[in-house]
Amino acid sequence: MRWFGLFLLACSSDPQPHPGADTAAAALPPGCGDGVVDADEVCDAGPANSDTIADACRSTCFPASCGDAVVDAGEGCDDGAGLGGDGCSSACALETGTLDTESNDTWEEATPVLTTDGAGQAHGSLADQDVDCWSVEVPACGAIEATELAPCGPALTLALHAPDGSLVASGAPGDDGCATLDPLTAPGARWVEGGTWSVCVSAVNKSDVDDYVLAISTPDPKAIGAPTSGSDTDADTIPDTCDADLDGDGMANDADNCPEVSNGPDTPAPALSSSGYIRHWLSAGPFTGGVTTAECRPSEQAFVGEDGPLAPAVADPAGDLVWTYALLSADSYDFTVPYGWATPSRESYTLVYLQSATARELTLSLGADDGVFAWWNGTQVLDVGSCQGVNADQFQASVAVNEGWNSLLVKVRDWGGGWGQAVRFLDAGVAVTDLVPSLSPDGAWTADQGDHDGDGLGDVCDPEP
Structure with missing residues (x-):
């Protein structure tokens, strides 16, 4: 009986559930997923950890984040790629574009x-x-x-x-x-x-x-103030290759008979330069074969009729040639530009009408390459026979300026090399800028679309108007 009792005691040492008693869940081993946030974990929701539920603690015991392939709060997308350019940026924002x-x-x-x-x-x-x-x-x-x-x-x-x-x-x-x-x-x-x-x-x-x-x-360069690139005839910051109005005269290129010389409705009235130089001329030349008393002194031949009354307009006869417009962009006139090379000696004429608000005494002041004659209101006031380049204000003459319109005619002879002139008026050594130039004997003048010979090329840019 003692042995049997011992046997029963041994068997009863194995715990048996009591009817009606609670059944305890199996204990989880320590680590991620045990519901306890350990030192190397940021979160741990135990069985609630999930790699597919938005905003859940992940199975790695780190919080939901961009790049985990689950769209969490604050994310527009999450493809898990971690790279942009596929519609979802590396910051989990939707890419539009x-x-x-x-x-x-x-x-x-x-x-x-x-x-x-x-x-x-x-x-x-x-x-x-x-x-x-x-x-x-x-x-x-x-x-x-x-x-x-x-x-x-x-x-x-x-x-x-x-x-x-x-x-x-x-x-x-x-x-x-x-x-x-x-x-x-x-x-x-x-x-x-x-x-x-x-x-x-x-x-x-x-x-x-x-x-x-x-x-x-692709902005409009003009709207953003982009500087010009390349040549810009009218200095409007639009390069010529893109400019519908090359000369800025208010006349579109395809309707302008001189698209590179201002002669449209926006062409300003002629004026002297800021230094007083004359930049608007009637011009005639080149003339060769004139007989002179010195190498550089102009000839006595009256090629354009300067020995009598002279009041030409553009396209009027100038001896065997015609008067043309010369509208300069510089203070000096380089005759080799319109006339090219002509065998020395060679001569040219320029003429301008000048309006003065008052009668006064002024000094005609010019430089010439080489010799020069000048006539003021039909009277010769300069006779220079020396040879030199264009030196500003080198030759001078006192002239009586009438109130209203006056005329200036200049004849320059060149013996070789450079050929040109620079002409202005001084008052007690100060440049005069208030004279109004004109290229018409009838009074005020502004460049226009005139075309005397009807060849489609406007007078202001036609070498033979």
Whole structure:
């Protein structure tokens, strides 16, 4: 009986559930998922940890975050890729605009950027020394602007390619670390030919770039105050290649009979230069074969009838030639420009009508290459036979200026080399600027669309009007 009792005692040592008693859950081992936030954990919700539920503590015992492939609070998307350019940025924001489409590593493969009113955004990422190229349609005489939007990561460089693929401009990071291609500072990005232009993006140090956003636009260069590139006849900051009114006279090129010489409705009335020099002339020449008493002294031959009353207008006969307009952009008149080379000796005539508000005594002051005759109101006042270049104010004569209209005729003989003149009036050594020049014997004159010979070329630019 004792042995049996011992046997029963041994068996009864194994705990048995009591009918109606609670059944305890199995205890979890210590670590992530035990519901206790340990030192190496940020969160631990135990069985509630989840890798698929928004905002849950993840199975790694770290909080939900961008890049875990679950769209949590404050996220617009989360594809788990951690890279931009695929519609979801590395910051888990939805990307609106044009997305990175490989292969777009060259200007020829550039991804077209969707634009509204000439502006759009491109989203991309760079890995393994990748290059992304984006294209945009640019109107003729337009501009291209490209700016990396903040926040900006590793330094980028921007390369602008023309429609033929040539590299014409580049952009680099500014003080804020964001790359910029600015048409105000990059001549190749403004006043461009029309067509498909490409901007290629690469990392400066060939580093990986998780994502970037590039804003691309095609602004009007004039609207943004872009400086000119190339020649600009009317100095209006619009290059001639893009200027519908080359001379700025208010007459469109295709309707202007002198598109490079101002003769339209906006042409200002003629005036002396700020230094008093005469820049508007009737001109006749070149004349050769004149007989002189000295090598450089003008001849006595009256080629244009200066030995009698003389009041010509444009296209009137000047001996065997005709009077033409000479509208200068400089204070001196270089006769080799309109006449080219003529065998020395050679002679030219210039004439201008000048209006004065008052009667007064002034000094006719000029430089000439070489000898010079001058007539004021039909009377000769200068006779210079020396040889020299054009030296301002070298030769002078006192003249009586009438109130109203007066006339000045100048004859210059050249013995070789340079050939020209510079003419103005002085009053007690001070340049006179209030005389009003005219190229008509009938009074005030302004360049217009006149075409005496009807050849379609306006008188102001016609060498034979």
